Amino acid sequence: MTSTPRTLYEKIWDAHVVERRDDGTSLIYIDRHLxxxxxxxxxxxxxxxxxRPVRRPDLTLAVPDHxxxxxxxRDAAGNRVPIADPESANQLGTLAKNAPEFGIRYISxxxxxxxIVHVVGPEQGFSLPGATIVCGDSHTSCHGGLGALAFGIxxxxxxxxxxxxxxxxxxxxxxxxxxxxxxxxxxTPKDVVLHVIGVIGTAGGTGHVIEFCGSTFEDMSVEGRLxxxxxSIEGGARAGLIAPDEKTFAYIEGRPYAPRGADWDxxxxxxxxxxxxxxxxxxxxxHIDAADIQPTVTWGTSPEDVVPISGTVPAPASFADPSKQQxxxxxLDYMGxxxxxxxxxxxxxxxxxxSCTNSRIEDLRAAAEVVRGRKRAANVRWAIVVPGSxxxxxxxxxxxxxxxxxxxxxxxxxxxxxxxxxxNPDKVPAGERCxxxxxxxxxxxxxxxxxxxxxxxxxxxxxAVTGKLTDVRELLGAAIA
Amino acid sequence: xxxxxxxxxxxxxxxxxxxDTDVVIPAHWLxxxxxxxxxxxxxxxxxxxxxNVFDDPAYAGAPILIAGDNFGCGxxxxxxxxxxxxxxxxxxIAPSFSDIFSGNAFKNGILTVALPQEQVDRLLEVARxxxxxIDLEAQTVTTPFQDRFTFAVDPFRKHCLLNGLDEVGLTLAxxxxxxxxxxxxxxxxxxxxxxxxx
Numbered sequence: 004m005t006s007t008p009r010t011l012y013e014k015i016w017d018a019h020v021v022e023r024r025d026d027g028t029s030l031i032y033i034d035r036h037l038x039x040x041x042x043x044x045x046x047x048x049x050x051x052x053x054x055r056p057v058r059r060p061d062l063t064l065a066v067p068d069h070x071x072x073x074x075x076x077r078d079a080a081g082n083r084v085p086i087a088d089p090e091s092a093n094q095l096g097t098l099a100k101n102a103p104e105f106g107i108r109y110i111s112x113x114x115x116x117x118x119i120v121h122v123v124g125p126e127q128g129f130s131l132p133g134a135t136i137v138c139g140d141s142h143t144s145c146h147g148g149l150g151a152l153a154f155g156i157x158x159x160x161x162x163x164x165x166x167x168x169x170x171x172x173x174x175x176x177x178x179x180x181x182x183x184x185x186x187x188x189x190x191t192p193k194d195v196v197l198h199v200i201g202v203i204g205t206a207g208g209t210g211h212v213i214e215f216c217g218s219t220f221e222d223m224s225v226e227g228r229l230x231x232x233x234x235s236i237e238g239g240a241r242a243g244l245i246a247p248d249e250k251t252f253a254y255i256e257g258r259p260y261a262p263r264g265a266d267w268d269x270x271x272x273x274x275x276x277x278x279x280x281x282x283x284x285x286x287x288x289x290h291i292d293a294a295d296i297q298p299t300v301t302w303g304t305s306p307e308d309v310v311p312i313s314g315t316v317p318a319p320a321s322f323a324d325p326s327k328q329q330x331x332x333x334x335l336d337y338m339g340x341x342x343x344x345x346x347x348x349x350x351x352x353x354x355x356x357x358s359c360t361n362s363r364i365e366d367l368r369a370a371a372e373v374v375r376g377r378k379r380a381a382n383v384r385w386a387i388v389v390p391g392s393x394x395x396x397x398x399x400x401x402x403x404x405x406x407x408x409x410x411x412x413x414x415x416x417x418x419x420x421x422x423x424x425x426x427n428p429d430k431v432p433a434g435e436r437c438x439x440x441x442x443x444x445x446x447x448x449x450x451x452x453x454x455x456x457x458x459x460x461x462x463x464x465x466x467a468v469t470g471k472l473t474d475v476r477e478l479l480g481a482a483i484a
Numbered sequence: 485x486x487x488x489x490x491x492x493x494x495x496x497x498x499x500x501x502x503x504d505t506d507v508v509i510p511a512h513w514l515x516x517x518x519x520x521x522x523x524x525x526x527x528x529x530x531x532x533x534x535x536n537v538f539d540d541p542a543y544a545g546a547p548i549l550i551a552g553d554n555f556g557c558g559x560x561x562x563x564x565x566x567x568x569x570x571x572x573x574x575x576x577i578a579p580s581f582s583d584i585f586s587g588n589a590f591k592n593g594i595l596t597v598a599l600p601q602e603q604v605d606r607l608l609e610v611a612r613x614x615x616x617x618i619d620l621e622a623q624t625v626t627t628p629f630q631d632r633f634t635f636a637v638d639p640f641r642k643h644c645l646l647n648g649l650d651e652v653g654l655t656l657a658x659x660x661x662x663x664x665x666x667x668x669x670x671x672x673x674x675x676x677x678x679x680x681x682x
Contacts, residue, residue, distance in 0.1 A: 026640040061678075131675065139560060140559075156560060169655060239582065259682050267675070270673075273673060330502065445558060
C-alpha cells in the first residue's frame with residue numbers, strides 16, 4: 004500500500020486526532036500542558052464554578068514565571084522574601100493554591116527547577132518530540148525546536164484542556180522555511196529567526212505551521228532550534244517545527260521526565276519517523292541562503308522591522324505599501340529615530356539578556372564570552388542577565404559565568420520572564436532604549452514608553468560594553484562578510 | 485456565553501494595521517484573576533495620542549471596532565478579548581486576524597468579521613457618521629447607504645455563537661472518544677501518556 008507523502012506537521016496531527024467532525028474541525032488530544040500564573044486563574048475559577056476536575060493532572064505542570072521579581076527570593080536568614088506588588092502576589096498565590104487543589108505538580112519560585120515555562124519544559128524532559136504541547140502563552144511555539152507540535156492558547160482553551168485534555172482545532176496550512184548553508188561566525192540562531200521574520204513579515208505565517216528545514220537547522224544545536232521556533236509566532240505562525248534527530252534524542256535522554264528503558268527505545272523508534280516525507284507538499288515555502296544572514300537588529304516596533312547591524316534606519320518612503328509607510332513613521336516617532344541613521348550609531352541605556360527566547364546556557368556562554376575582561380559602558384545604566392531557570396543559573400555559576408558578568412558590571416538575577424514584558428519590577432524607563440534578547444519590540448512592551456531593539460545574546464553583550472548597538476564580530480575579531 | 489445573532493450600532497473607526505494584543509491591553513493589566521474591568525486599560529497607549537478615536541464621545545459604547553490587517557497579533561492573552569467585551573465591543577471587523585486572537589474572541593462571544601481591505605475602507609468611512617449592522621445568520625454587513633458585504637464564518641463557530649454554546653460542555657460529552665484515544669496511545673506510544681519525573 005502506498006500512502007500520500009505527509010509533512011512532519013501532518014504526521015503529528017494525525018497521531019492526535021480523537022475525532023474528526025463534519026464541520027472540518029477535529030478534536031485533538033493534548034499530551035503536555037504547561038501552566039503559569041497569568042493566564043490560568045480564570046480557567047481554574049471556571050472549573051471550580053462548574054464542579055469540573057482536571058482530567059489529566061499528571062500531564063500538567065505548573066510553574067510561576069511572569070510576575071516574579073528577579074531579585075533574591077530568600078533573605079540572609081533563609082526566609083522567603085514577600086512579593087511587594089500586591090496584584091502580582093495575589094496572582095502568584097492563586098496559582099500556588101490552584102495547582103495542589105486540582106492535583107497538579109507545582110514548582111515554586113524557590114525550587115531549583117523553577118524558571119520560564121518554555122525553558123523548564125524542555126529542560127525537564129517534559130516536552131517531547133511528536134507530542135502536542137500547549138500553554139497559555141504564545142511563545143509555546145518554542146518547544147517545536149524538539150519536534151513537538153506546540154502552540155499558545157487563550158485562557159478559555161486552558162480551561163478546555165484542563166477539563167478534557169483536548170482542543171477543537173482546524174488543521175493549519177503548512178509553510179516550509181528552508182535555510183541552507185553555514186552561518187558566519189558571530190551569526191546566531193536569533194539572527195536567523197529575525198532575518199526570517201524580516202523576509203516573511205509578521206503575518207506571513209498566519210494560518211500556517213512553519214517547518215524550519217535545511218542544513219542550517221540540521222547543523223544548529225537543540226537550544227538554537229528552541230530559539231528559532233520560539234519566535235515562529237512573531238512571523239504569525241502559531242507553531243514552528245524542526246524535525247527531531249540524534250541531537251534531539253541526546254538532548255532529552257536522562258532528563259527527569261524523559262522516557263526510560265523500553266519506553267525510551269519505543270520513543271526513539273517513533274521519533275525517527277517524524278520527518279516530512281520526500282515529496283510531501285507544503286502550502287507555501289521560502290528559501291533563504293544562510294550566507295545572506297548577518298547579525299540582525301530591529302529598528303521599529305514590529306519584529307519584522309529588521310535590518311543587518313551594518314545597515315541604517317530605513318525611510319518610511321522606502322516601503323512600497325502605503326499602510327507600511329504610515330506604520331514605519333509611527334514606529335520611528337515612537338523610537339525617536341531618524342531615517343538614514345547608522346544602526347551602530349544608536350546608543351542604549353539598558354541591556355536585557357534573558358527571556359524564553361535567549362536565556363539558556365548557550366546564550367549565557369555566548370554573552371559572557373563577549374563581556375569577559377571588558378566593562379559596562381558608562382552610558383549603560385542598567386544591564387541585567389536573567390537565566391531562564393534555576394538549573395541554568397546553577398550551571399552558569401558552576402562555569403563561573405556569573406562572575407564574568409558581575410566583573411563586567413552586569414547584574415546577575417534570579418530566573419523569570421523579567422523585562423521581556425515587564426510584568427515584574429524589571430522595566431525599561433520611558434524614552435530609554437534597551438538592547439534586548441527578548442522577542443517583542445512592541446510599543447510599551449518593556450514598560451510604558453520603552454524603546455526596544457531586539458538582538459542576539461552576543462549582540463546584547465556587545466551593546467553593554469560599547470554603549471551602542473555594535474557588530475559583535477568587531478569584538479570577537481571575526482571576519483565581517 | 486451570551487448568544488449573538490445581530491450587532492447593530494456605531495463602529496470605532498480605528499483602522500490601524502498589525503495591532504498586537506500588547507496594544508489592546510498592556511501587560512501590567514494582566515495581573516487580575518477575574519475577567520472583568522479590563523476595559524479601563526484597553527488601548528491605553530493609543531489613548532495617550534491626542535484626538536484618538538477611543539476617547540471620541542461619538543463612539544462611546546460602540547459595539548463594533550474596525551481595524552487593519554493582522555489584528556490581535558502577538559501575545560495569546562485572552563485579556564485582549566475580555567478588554568474589548570468590557571468596553572462593550574462584540575464585533576471586530578478587519579481584513580485579517582491573528583489565529584490566536586480570533587479563537588479567543590470566538591470563545592468569548594465576540595464575532596470577528598474578515599472583509600477585503602476596500603470593504604473595510606468603505607466601512608471606516610461610513611463609521612464616521614453612521615451605524616453599521618452585522619447579521620450573523622445571513623453573514624452580512626450592511627450600512628444605511630445600501631452597502632451589503634458578505635463574510636465567511638466557520639459553521640461550527642457560527643452554531644456556537646448563535647446558540648451561546650460552551651465548548652467545554654460540548655467536548656465533555658465526547659468523553660468516550662477521549663478515553664478510547666488514551667487507551668490507544670497508552671498501547672502504541674506509552675511514553676506520551678506517561679509524564680513521571682524520575
